[in-house]
Amino acid sequence: MASPLSSSTVVSHRIFFLNPSPLNRKFLFVKPKSPFNRTNSGDFRMQCSKNGTKELIHSCNSSIDSKLNPFEAGSKNLEKLVATILIFVQVWSPLPLLGLDSAYISPAEAVLYSPDTKVPRTGELALRRAIPANPSMKIIQASLEDISYLLRIPQRKPYGTMESNVKKALKVAIDDKDKILASIPADLKDKGSELYATLIDGKGGLQALKTSIKKQDPDKVSLGLAASLDTVADLELLQASGLSFLLPQQYLNYPRLAGRGTVEITIEKGDGSTFSAAAGGDQRKSATIQIVIDGYSAPLTAGNFAKLVTSGAYDGAKLNTVNQAVITEDGSGKVESVSVPLEVMPSGQFEPLYRTPLSVQDGELPVLPLSVYGAVAMAHSETSDEYSSPYQFFFYLYDKRNSGLGGLSFDEGQFSVFGYTTAGKDILGQIKTGDIIKSAKLIEGQDRLILPAQNNNNINSST
Template sequence: MAALLSCPYSAASPASSSSTKFFSRHRPPFPISHNHLATRRSSPLPIQCQIHNQQKGKSFSIKECAISIALAVGLMTGVPALDWCSNAYAAANPVVPDLAVLISGPPIKDPGALLRYALPIDNKAIREVQKPLEDITESLKVAGVKALDSAERNLRQASRALTQGKSLVVSGLAESKKEHGVELLGKLEAGMKELQQIVEDRNRDEVAAKQKELLQYVGGVEEDMVDGFPYQVPEEYQSMPLLKGRATVDMKVKVKDNPSLSDCVFRIVLDGYNAPVTAGNFVDLVERHFYDGMEIQRADGFVVQTGDPEGPAEGFIDPSTEKTRAIPLEITVEGEKLPFYGETLEELGLYKAQTKLPFNAFGTMAMARDEFEDNSASSQVFWLLKESELTPSNSNILDGRYSVFGYVTQNEDFLADLKVGDVIESIQVVSGLENLANPSYKIAG
């Protein structure tokens, strides 16, 4: 603990310091202050959270400037300018990413978009429909009627792309899913006409909801392009629980002693296409009700973490073996057909590789593990809360070091309201359980 406490940006707090194992073993690699990280509160109130008062302030400090300057110096000179922060950072000593990677383009931060682009498909026609529909979000940030004019241009571009590329989209559908995919395309076309009317009526308040609906259709069409599971998991992991596709779970949390929030349901999409072992392990534990009744064990403004069972074990003890179930580090990168196992991208020398499931979104879900043991994950999971100077989207110190396997897609902003001691009442699979292969849980009755 001494190294952590000596750092002026330590994430340790009175509320979380009692769970020392999270700092010494199962934790993201660097202690980062939560004081300078802004809380998001710009989205509409989710319907599944009981809210009393959601107004919160934002702060800015000299620390932000200092840490930004230090990172910039490191980028420009190659010197690890943040070594002074803590011995933990010096021990890990990651390679600082190339400056060109940081400025290569605007990052994708929306969890829905990240999940769409992570699908194992190669169909340019549907992507040309998807992109302008997603760009409507940026258009709506413009003040006044100009926002609607810009959104209308995005919509025209998407409509034109769908008209010109529809045959290519249909030909890209998996044969077993073609009927469903064509049905979704029909709903997409009809929805675009409805959105056009909304824009013409200058009803700005209805644009975002309709846009979300259209993108759900696009995502459904893209999922219908995936024909089965696209690769063989390495033999050494084939007998483990594997999620061969995607699954959706709802996590209900009871919030204690919070005047703003009483309880909340977080919807999480788990991606087994890019992390079948990691996601499969989690779904298997969910079906065992492993997390039901468990408390939030770390909440420091950087991550929310849970999954450490009572007793000396720091992971799930499989009753069939009476040993801790350990799962490997599992990371898929752009351009590769299957994940890398057992090594960080840094250890593989892939310093500029882009992960298929990056730590871009608020609510990115990943496995905690021993910092220096790549294959030591078991049951402890964390959700990244904020993007800081050390974790810029598309190029940060977490990508390639921890297994991401999903994103919170509803109510993610309210993760920041959780505290140590809040209770996970339940996690339930609401769809995709049929994609779980080799389940080890026992269903009574």
């Protein structure tokens, strides 16, 4: 069985980049600005940084120029003592000192060490950002999402800034009304006009959100913001009637999903036990979860998964819990299936990369990150990491305690993530090895699933 995360191998090869020791943080020693405007001191400290800490300490304790008078010698000693102390603090402290030139920090280090790395932390947020919608709607969306960050500020919240964000969103929505509605297909215009009116003046619209902000009630602001963002997402989905890019010619024989789909999975306990009761509910022998699969960013992977679901490939499949993941058993031979090439959409790009993982240490981040609890991804093929398994998928149980300093999974950008668990996330942590998928059904998105006429043999020959 192919392991989805290959944890022992992956971590051993990536731990250097994600958790380097303080002594390997070279940017800590780049161009320090000397507090004593002396040329010799500056050159000396740069030479020390090149020679290593031990040589630096030894050099800093070297004898002082004998030509200096006692006062100058004492001043020199003080300077070098301060420099030595600063170096010690810099080596053993994770925080940079004042005066460092931040422009010399590489993109890789900025991504991995910054606690403010803006990777979506929920499946809902990641899915919303992945919709290829009208630029005006994306401006509105970004303005509202910024309020989510502002709401996390404790004590005195910046309600003035929040109100400015809503006013900006309202202005764009009103000024660009024609552009927004023009991006919606003709057969969906009526629904689009209704959603647009809701966004402006509806109960959960922007005007109502602005009123809540003026009242400075964080609970009402949070609820109103969620409602506005849901309406934004609904409008964007109407605008995104299909893929915004052309698939490479060699992959046109694969099944593909031209949009979004929803899969409902019912899981039973394999040992006769029960799932914990939901609030006020009863113990359950089976539990249902829903996942939204995203063909906008991973059309081949989501399409192949949807095809497997509709063919009953996962009905009766056993589950295993390994390495922060719940993975299906190897179902080779149960149904005809193919290995889809590794498919990852990088942030800021218009189409996915194929057979190429992202280099997170170089600043590359995916549109659909793995670093979200309940992310759904395909395992790697047993023969090549450039391809996904023809059958095995897994739920990723992201835990920030086992991630890099930027809050990123050690395996970020290495797997084809194609969706997120949107309902029943509390069930994932209760699944144990031996539990069974009773059924898996594609309950939404059948009309977006494209199954080419060519059979699987043609697909195999094309790869």
